[in-house]
Amino acid sequence: MVKLTIDDREVEVPEHTTILEAAASAGIVIPTLCYLKDLNEIGACRVCVVEVEGIDQLVASCNNYVLDGMVVRTNSPKVRAARKTNVEFILSQHDSECTSCVRSGNCSLQTLANDLGISSLPYEKHLSHDAWDQSFPLIRNNDKCIKCLRCIQVCEKVQSTGVWDITNRASHACVNVKSGLDISATDCALCGQCITHCPTGALRERDDTDRVFDALADPDKICVVQIAPAVRAAWGEPFGLTHEQATVKRLVSALRPMGFDYIFDTDFSADLTIMEEASEFLERVGAASKDDSIRFPMFTSCCPGWVRFIKSHHPELLDQVSTSKSPQQMFGAILKSYYAELLGVDPHRIFSVSIMPCLAKKSECALPNMNDACGDPDVDVVLTVREVDRMIRAEHVDVASLEESEFDMPLGVGTGAGVIFGATGGVMEAALRSAYHFITGDEPDPDAFSDVRGLDGWKEATFDLAGTTLHVAVASGLGNAERLIQALESGEVSYDFVEIMACPGGCAGGGGQPIHDGQELAGERGDVLWGLDKVSDLRLSYQNPSIVACYDEYLEKPLSAKAERLLHTDQHAWLMPDEEGK
């Protein structure tokens, strides 16, 4: 242990503790801006500087360690002046039009500048006005970038992708797409982790809310919205709602007055995904004995960020990715076919919106082959949770006082197995529950496959499915996925079935979720989903009555010709920028 004094307080902490953490342990807050625990402790912004007795210069508290007898002042006049000036430096290159910024009110720079009492700037403003492709689902505005370098770190270290880099030097140093490429020419998975780790509004999703408002105002359009599983664990956060208050039924009530004609649950199509994907897996297992071109593991396909990643980085494995569409796209396809028939309407009149914790889904719905139901895109617009929260705010709805209301039928029914799609391990567990039934005809204990839960980035489990031993693995975060693939390719590990979600912790930690700077909430939100599953009456996808009806009335059975046409896709049908030639 090391004893030191911080702001006249005796503090005792273990060796190799940073000054920042030592202060925090004593309840002393040192402001930070670029700092992200374990990921970006680089002392770049110089906001966390403190005074250490005996050293003339100030010391960055985020990447310097405590020493015995150290005397630290976190807010001396020298510190205060330097900290304020450094923030003024940053502001001199920051577009401070907070009134028209999506991060206003949730911006670390804004908070810090206000905290430090900066009311005018002594320096002239210099903005770079870098161009950006505004049609891409991910928008970078370098006029708001403070060069904290977090996006570079998270993309490279957590997601093994490395889209971002420092692309110039000296006073022109800026963060941009590596090698000066156009963003659409990169292997960006659109996981959105750079957005949720950005302290300002430099990174955001393409805002599609106006397209939805326009559709809602169009009397000829039938506006239908689906709500993804993980949305229910997070949508209420910016409104200060507790998880108990922010139920999905309350979200239904918030959306209804906006003018949505039908509000459905993506849990339904998550159950549908399980029917198809589990059947596909069992079919592959069965066929493998006759066809040695079928290789294992089979990878899940519900995460479009992962699909973008594997197409860019390991196209040689693409045939091992399930052909099942993501729940979003299955929903869209069913909506504009089966449901249009049920309603007796022209499917072209349906405007299909989905609310997703995700950016990659914005690109997925726009893929040229995601139009299997009627020729129009099966999903017209994807909104992130942040966008839908902005729409709710634009409606000036007091969400806390709303009564809960029910989803519409029949596509508003989902099981607990559908809910857990939003957390790492959930797809695997849901699939195994149904696969067990498909093999044995028996009803499984829904908790029999819970070994794949938890926040570890790479989990393994072995299950016995009616005498067949099944080796499965679950990874979340593309860096973990990459490590898993490396191990697979080197022969260190071998699996039958692998679930990958691009975002750490799965969709609960999705790049389209509300942002809380410095906090990783995937675990907490995931727990909400597991809790909802636990209390569900229905926890097995094949028992979902709407699913049963959908097959009976329309699809016949999993992997039928109709199901193949509507619910499966050719993963080779489109290319990532660098996919060809690999």
Add this chain to the structure above:
Amino acid sequence: MARLHVMERSDAQVVMDGLHEALGKRMAVSSLAPCPVEFTAAYVEMCKTQSCGKCTPCRVGLGVLHDLLEDVLENRADEETLTLIERTAETIYLSADCAIGYEAGQMALTAIRGFRDDFEHHVQKHACGFTQSQLVPCVSGCPAGVDIPGYISLVEEGRYTDAVRLIRKDNPLPVVCGLVCEHPCEMHCRRGMVDDPMNIRGLKRFACEHMETDYRPGVAEPTGKRVAVVGGGPAGLSAAYYLTLMGHKATIFESRHHLGGMLRYGIPAYRLPREELDGEIGWLLGCGIEASVDSPVDAEGLERLMADYDSVYFAIGAHTDRKLGLEGEDSEGVISAVQMLRSIGDGVNPDFTGQRVSVIGGGNVAMDVARSALRCGAEKVTIIYRRRIADMTAQDAEIAGAQAEGCEVLELHAPLSIQTDDAGHVTGVITQPQIIGGPQRGRPAPRAAEADQYVVPCERVLVAIGQAIDSKPFEDMGIPCKRGAIVVDEDSAVPGFTGLFAGGDCQTGPATVIRAINAGKVAAANIDHHLGFDHKITLDVDLPPVQFKGKTLCARCEMTEREAAERVRDFDNVENGLTSEEAHQEASRCLRCDHFGFGAFRGGRIEQW
């Protein structure tokens, strides 16, 4: 009013001089870092401040040139801007009245033409395309990428064995390098911006001399693969060491009686004591390297090795001497430097007692043979060089060492012929005095001065004008060569010969120890890959946490030398290592660029390769 007054330095001038000195130091250590366009713009702006303002091209031209360069940096430029930049710089060069202007114009022109690709990258991509080599400056400057801040922190902690372990992750010859490395790392040391660069080589030597215990590195499971290494110099030894750690069976074939290559047959013992060299080679062999000395490999032998072994690393060095091409060169008493150092390397010192010796050449080897000649009893040693002392390629310390020991340097004298007596014995070197002129291939070129020929009377002539590679027999068997040097691919593989890799002096031409070591390291990694493996050489030492100490000024501790009059009588080490007090003070000066600055962001170390 005084009619004349004595010039005094004003206070402002003192500050100005200080800033100029600081700027010089700053520039000296930062050549790996900047963006070429940023640097050119800053350079032009600096030149601009020196303009008196009288003449148009300098007063106006440098200003607009800087604006245009800013346009490139601010992404406002296109191809036409680049053309205009070039025309602007050229006009300043062609038409400025004094050096302030035309030198600035020419430098800008050099930069724009030399950095053309970088300028275009900026214009087209709005990004800098210059490779980011500035992670940790000293490590970037070290050809072998040794973890310098890491081992300095271990020296500071008094963990010398761990320091050596850490060095050996990237360089298996720390003892040798502690004594003779040319330390390009120090040239880039950021501490140089504050006061003086770190004495990195001194700290390495100190760590090696103060190891608490010996140790053995971990060796991977035997792979059953056998690799033949042709040549037992630093490249061959390094390759063999890492291949051994990777589990392969490496066998060195050395043509001479001892291992070491140029370490033994090129570097005299007073710089690299034999017991140190033997100790280090012995340690390497103790790791499981097999070596067969007195085993020259000719073309046929190489073919046999390629057939018998899974892979072959070819590192024969550059051991043949270059001829002067002068009359009398074959006379008795003329010896090549290679010949002399080789003989000393095998323990046979020539006897020059009472003789006058002329050394022809101005490189490190010339200094080595000159100083060795003194130790072999020479009465007088004269180093004859056709350029100026300042133009010599030998390191300053080597020249100073030779002079201190009593070697005369006869600069600006070009040898014309070797004078002999009737019996064919050398009696002197006839030279033509030279006058220095303008540059030729980067160095000022001398030409014959209007002066009479000159005779340096002597009984011995030592020719040290460079070494060549004995590659002819291998070229004849089809191995690609360019001007005598083996040509290899990026991965050190010899094109057209599967499994054959080459590196070291025989590929680069005569170079430094540390470059040869790196060649061996690179070859080991690529041979491992070629054999179908992916062994990693990893960091196996815990490093102490970094402490920020703030700026404190403290000059560099230099290594001292034994008194010239004493050391010239023996072949013992000339240089004294740092004392413990000096080493710890020196280690504490390290700015830890692995943790602060860009190292903090991109990671200060390569944990495995």
